[in-house]
Amino acid sequence: MADVKKIATREGYSDTLVELCGEIPNLYVFDADLAGATKTSKVKKAYPDRFFDCGIAEQNMMCIAAGMAACGNVVFASSFAMFASGRAFEQIRNSIAYPGLNVKIGATHGGISVGEDGASHQCCEDISLMRTIPNMTVIVPADDTEARLATRAVASMYGPCYLRFGRLAVPVVFGSDYKFEIGKGVVLSEGTDVTVIANGLMVEKAIEAGKQLAAQGISARIVNMATVKPIDRELVLDCAAKTGAIVTAEEHSVIGGLGSAVCEVVCEEKPVPVLRVGVNDTFGKSGPAVELLDIFGLSSANIVETAKKAIALK
């Protein structure tokens, strides 16, 4: 794996914002004193008149973004996932989503892989929180390629979106031919015994798990489900029908995120065993991101073991 290029998804997000500023004259970017970390500082440098720093006031930032959008602008608002989705939850719900305004929330530093900053900053609840809000589109890109495509895609759709990016440099798994579409999952490899549905940095681990399972004679279908809402029901049901067992994998609480979204679809229309790999209803802790992912079971090895359990439940 040493030769695989690694880059954090927040980089592709902010690079694309700079490109979009050149293409969309009424696009504005807001941050709350974390521009250096979210990387929206690139916008500040390239297009200083399109960038506004609200200071450490995320609630105010979300509503200012709403007001800007209500005047016909395309607005991206960035902070860490914890403060964007947590602290400003109600502002997002009432001032952005309820009126259906064209605000895109670009949340970086999602999940356990924040690393050393520890539990107060390791948001594993954001997808659950955002998914429950009507009108909200929720996307978790897997790598740099998808981060760029997803940022571009949401800029050209009207309405509120939540995009989740990471701090940790992660392998680039998709090439330049990769196609991203909001609301569509992508089958990365076919299989017949079990499906692994993953998003975010767990996609690369799912691909790796697929190889390990194949070596053990287990045929796993691997799916990237970047859009958690609206979930690609058709593809989830196809996985349930074709493989009869599903494992979900996400860098998020097992409560309310991708795993829950998949369970909801499967339970309602095509019940098959679904096991969830994710953060098991616990807070994170400080440590190097890569070590933490293993400690919390966010690993290809855990996906492999969980896939076997899912198959046994068939």
Added chain:
Amino acid sequence: MDISEKKQLSLTACRVRQHIIEGTFNAKSGHPGGSLSAADVITYLYFREMKVDPANPQWADRDRFVLSKGHAAPALYGALAVRGFFPEDEIKNLRKPSSFLQGHPDMKGVPGVDMSTGSLGQGVSCAVGMALAGKVAGKDYRVYALLGDGEIQEGQVWEAAMFAAHKKLGNLTIFIDNNDLQIDGTMDEVNSPYPIPEKFRAFGWNAVEIDGHDFDQIADAVAQAKCDADKPTAVIMHTVKGKGVSFMEHQVGWHGVAPNAEQYENAMNELKAQYDALQAE
């Protein structure tokens, strides 16, 4: 402002107050007290000040109004209806499932409503965003927001105040409906925000105190606000909760309770008498 102009505003405000009573009575719920205290400034803005077009509510260059104290929706709906944004008949359907008149303003449903509000503290930040949008686009429209006095207990109001002054949003004017009563009691009993003007001045704003039921004073405050292109202005309006209906005035109990049939009759009779007296002047 000449006498006939003031008389016309007073008549319109009285009509708005009738709609407040009509709406909350029919809905059997709502917030008459804080709607009645806000009726005069809202009337002033929509009938003498703001550039708006009822035939084109989404007109891009219009002035904007954000009812940050969204529970005073009946006052806003009354003014918008009388101004011609939608039929006055609709007021009686306030808060009913078949109506677009939600308990708190919904910009997607109500012609003329510029921002959905209801959760206190948020509307003022949205107004700041609108003022910023106008400034960066080089537009000359102005943005107004109306806040409750209790609402300024929300920390977000002060985040908004800090940012608006920092960005020199002289196109933003906010009104504080200082009727001195909030749900749980007087401001002093609950959690005093006084002195209010000093707080806004400390945040870099212009601040003036006026009688919020005096159209001349409202006009002067707005004119004064327009003179400073670099500073937002806070107009702290001393008002009477329940203004215009004798038994509701100064009564904290009329914050979020609708009149019953007898109270409705009495209130409407009082307002009709006021209207007739004004007309006879």
